[in-house]
Amino acid sequence: MRTRATLSGIFASVAILVVGWQAGTAAVTAATGGPTASTSTGSSSGTSTGTAPAPAASAAPTTTAPAAAAPATTAKSGTFTGSDVSTPFGNVQVKVVVANGKITNVTPLHLTDNGGRSVQISNYAAPILRSEVLSSQSSQVSSVGGATYTSDAYLTSLQSALDQAGI
Amino acid sequence: MGSHVFETMGTVVSLAIADAPGVADAVTAVTRHFSAFDERFSLYAVDSELSRVASGQLALTASSDELRSTYASALRWRDDTGGAFTPHRPDGVIDLNGTVKALAMQAAADELLDRGFSDWCLNAGGDVLCAGNQPDGSPWRVGVVDPADRNALLFSIPVDGSRHAVATSGSAERGDHIWTATAIDRSYLQVTVVADDIETADVLATAIIAGGPDALASFVERWSIDVLTVARDGSLAATPGLSAALERLEPGIS
Numbered sequence: 001m002r003t004r005a006t007l008s009g010i011f012a013s014v015a016i017l018v019v020g021w022q023a024g025t026a027a028v029t030a031a032t033g034g035p036t037a038s039t040s041t042g043s044s045s046g047t048s049t050g051t052a053p054a055p056a057a058s059a060a061p062t063t064t065a066p067a068a069a070a071p072a073t074t075a076k077s078g079t080f081t082g083s084d085v086s087t088p089f090g091n092v093q094v095k096v097v098v099a100n101g102k103i104t105n106v107t108p109l110h111l112t113d114n115g116g117r118s119v120q121i122s123n124y125a126a127p128i129l130r131s132e133v134l135s136s137q138s139s140q141v142s143s144v145g146g147a148t149y150t151s152d153a154y155l156t157s158l159q160s161a162l163d164q165a166g167i
Numbered sequence: 168m169g170s171h172v173f174e175t176m177g178t179v180v181s182l183a184i185a186d187a188p189g190v191a192d193a194v195t196a197v198t199r200h201f202s203a204f205d206e207r208f209s210l211y212a213v214d215s216e217l218s219r220v221a222s223g224q225l226a227l228t229a230s231s232d233e234l235r236s237t238y239a240s241a242l243r244w245r246d247d248t249g250g251a252f253t254p255h256r257p258d259g260v261i262d263l264n265g266t267v268k269a270l271a272m273q274a275a276a277d278e279l280l281d282r283g284f285s286d287w288c289l290n291a292g293g294d295v296l297c298a299g300n301q302p303d304g305s306p307w308r309v310g311v312v313d314p315a316d317r318n319a320l321l322f323s324i325p326v327d328g329s330r331h332a333v334a335t336s337g338s339a340e341r342g343d344h345i346w347t348a349t350a351i352d353r354s355y356l357q358v359t360v361v362a363d364d365i366e367t368a369d370v371l372a373t374a375i376i377a378g379g380p381d382a383l384a385s386f387v388e389r390w391s392i393d394v395l396t397v398a399r400d401g402s403l404a405a406t407p408g409l410s411a412a413l414e415r416l417e418p419g420i421s
Contacts, residue, residue, distance in 0.1 A: 125383055125394055125404040128413075141323045142183060142301060146293040146312035147337035147357060148268075154179035158312060158320070159290055163170040163181050 168302055175201040176268055177211065178292030184284060185302045193282050197275040201291075204271040207233060208263050221260045241266050244370045248386070250349045251378030252370050262346060269334070269369040272296050294334040296365045297326045309333045314357040314397055322395065324361065324412040330393070334368035335359045336376045337397070352379025357397040361409060367392065
């Protein structure tokens with residue numbers, strides 16, 4: 001159960017990284033010109049997950065793997081590091097591993113907020129469907145939370161019912 | 168399992184705790200903590216210390232250490248939330264409603280823990296602070312009311328790990344009882360914040376209601392919290408930690 005929760009968290013983090021991944025794609029595309037592509041400016045137009053706006057990015061990639069210098073006619077392999085991409089949550093820099101032209105791994109290198117501090121980017125609130133949470137109602141609850149109720153409103157509240165049941 | 172219910176601060180407090188020697192005394196002590204905070208900070212009682220400050224009968228500088236430190240703490244929250252949370256009503260009166268219920272809950276929690284009670288769940292007007300587990304060893308489970316239907320739960324989550332507090336803010340029950348130093352944002356109908364402590368959960372739930380999505384995006388990076396929002400159109404959004412907690416709730420696991 002714990003493992004599963006952890007995995008869910010990881011997947012959620014990965015989902016957020018699609019923003020960065022899009023930037024990474026742009027970076028790789030821009031890199032097809034060879035190592036000197038670091039002077040080119042890729043434009044990212046990725047559609048992001050959730051409500052996160054597409055990053056207004058100028059992904060100027062630098063290649064760090066010798067393999068990236070292979071002739072342009074062959075599929076690319078190597079590790080590519082994108083430049084900082086601006087997102088509403090701060091700046092993200094991602095590392096993209098490419099094997100035979102396919103992205104095999106995307107790793108966030110760092111994220112800094114507008115104040116320059118490093119932060120986690122796994123906390124972003126993403127849309128969920130009501131059907132995803134409805135199943136939770138099948139479980140018995142110990143306490144009922146909600147916006148503060150008055151003494152009168154308590155009398156007809158779910159919490160009042162719980163208290164009377166002595167659960 | 169006993170459910171101890173008492174009225175205070177214009178709302179109702181419910182304490183779920185297993186019957187044991189000393190519980191009755193502990194409940195009495197818990198009740199006293201809420202009464203003490205209410206007597207000092209209520210703006211409904213004209214003779215409370217805070218009411219006398221508000222009316223000018225008592226200078227802030229001559230007020231009690233408790234009042235001034237509570238006010239100072241609320242001002243820190245105002246600064247930390249960029250003004251989304253504020254202890255000032257539009258007419259300038261100091262209103263500490265935004266923090267005193269949480270402070271009373273924390274005082275009650277400390278009292279219970281000091282008395283050796285490690286498993287209980289305290290609900291004060293819809294804000295919940297739990298410790299330990301249910302008598303059967305499973306985590307306390309907190310359901311949150313659907314703002315569109317107060318007789319239905321929107322979701323429920325287990326309270327385990329370090330996340331002991333679940334606070335919900337919204338306009339569903341008491342109307343917009345929220346002051347803000349910034350332009351009020353109307354994006355969210357209800358916001359639930361799960362945090363390690365009830366003051367953080369309560370203040371940030373209020374501040375996200377007032378500050379909207381910008382406040383949410385900022386706060387989730389600066390505090391260790393999980394959030395579930397209900398937008399005006401009824402749509403939901405949740406931080407990954409809360410989504411994960413929801414996913415753990417499969418029938419049979421409870």
